[in-house]
Amino acid sequence: MPKPLPFTEEEMKQVFATNLIEYARSQGFAVEKSDRKTYHVKGHGGLYLFPKGYHHFSRGESGNIIDFAKEYQGLSFITAVETILGTRAYANTLLPLPPIPERGELILPPKSMDIQQARNYLIEERCLDPQIVDRLIGQGMIYQAVTKSKGTVYQNCAFVSFDKDGKPRYCSLRGMGGSRFRQDVVNSDKSYGFTMQGTGSRVFAFESPIDAISHATLMRLNGMDDTKDFRISEGCLSDKALTRFLADNPQITEIVFCFDNDVDGKDHKGNPHNHGQEFAKKCAEKLGAKGYAVYIQTPHRKDFNADLQYIRQSVIAKLREKQVPSPQRAEKKKQDKER
Incomplete structure (x- = not known):
């Protein structure tokens, strides 16, 4: 949809119907009568005003009321019209926004x-x-x-x-x-996040359900209780679900942001930008100002599932390595059998 014009047709008619002499006086110009239809502007040499325009005899230039505001008041076109009308641009030309449809029932x-x-x-x-x-x-x-x-x-x-x-x-x-x-x-x-229930006063915030479950798995692997803390997934880089969760759970005093580690991220200009960690800083600053104890836990790789998979695969690789006999161990076994 094309952007509407800053002023309506009726508003522009009103601008050009405005008496330039009266407008100049209202803007603080010293105007003195020269003859029946002409007024001179003091301090501006050969500048004379008419009801519908002006003429500067020394410069040999003429113009309408908008040209006057631009030339002698240093205003832009839009600001000049706003000043003449006493109204803001687009005030009467913006089309009404369609009503936001109500969200249907989730099936x-x-x-x-x-x-x-x-x-x-x-x-x-x-x-x-x-x-x-x-x-x-x-x-x-x-x-x-x-x-x-x-x-x-x-x-x-x-x-x-x-x-x-x-x-x-x-x-x-x-x-x-x-x-x-x-x-x-x-x-x-999405303001209702995927929430893994806890019993304490701390919540971990993630971008996806799989990362939240991965984090709980890593705690269990390290011998820690994965059911004490709450975990919530936003489903994206957002804090909508966390905001609702905090409103419903006033016992929460500590928030740990566990968003992705986008080391290869780029902004819209192509510059390096770690989207997950930058957003984590922004959220931590906002909620820290509200009195929460806030922390950022950054995954070593892209996300906590990538960390978990790396650890699992490393453990499996080490177990397999132990199961494969070294040449020295194989030779010793052979000698023991021969004896």
Whole structure:
């Protein structure tokens, strides 16, 4: 839609109908009568005003009321018209915004009769702790969704967020088996974040559910209780879900931002920009000013799932290395058998 003009046609007619002599006086110019229709402006040499314009005899130039405001008041076109009219640009030309449609009810995709593919995806591919995954499945926060598109049936991993009354308010779908598919279900409300419940006064904030579960898995691997702290996923770089969560949980006093480590990120000009960590700083500053104890926990790699996968793969590699006998060990075993 083209941008509207700064002033209406009626407003411009009013501008050119304005008496320049009266306007100049209202702006502090010293105007003295020269003859019946002409007035001289003191201090401006041969500048004479008429009701509909001006003429400067020394310079040999003429103009209308807008030209006068631009030339002798140093105003831009828009500011000149605003000054003459006593109104702001676009005040009467902006088109009314259409009403924001109300969000419809969230309808979750049907559940598959088999959850195994989703479990394998989360546990085998994403290296998440089986007990944590099964706990979230039991709470209805994770399930295997069946969706159809253009006659094709798809199986996706679904992450569900609920309100205080247990009503589903947000659902995100993630493709499995190497698929890069990601989609929010229609009518999802991202201000309801994927929330892993806790019992303490600390909440960890993440960009995605998988990162939140990865963080809990890493704590369990280090012998720590993963159920004490709350964890919430925003579903993107945002603080909408966290804002709602804090309003509903006044016992929270400590917030740890665990957003992605975008070391290869670029801004719109192509300059290096770590989107996740810069946003974490912004959020920490804002909520720190509100009295919360705030911290930033940065993943070593892209995100906490990447950290978790690296650790899992390193452990597996070391176990396999121990299982492969060295040449010296093999030779010793051979000699022991010969004896």
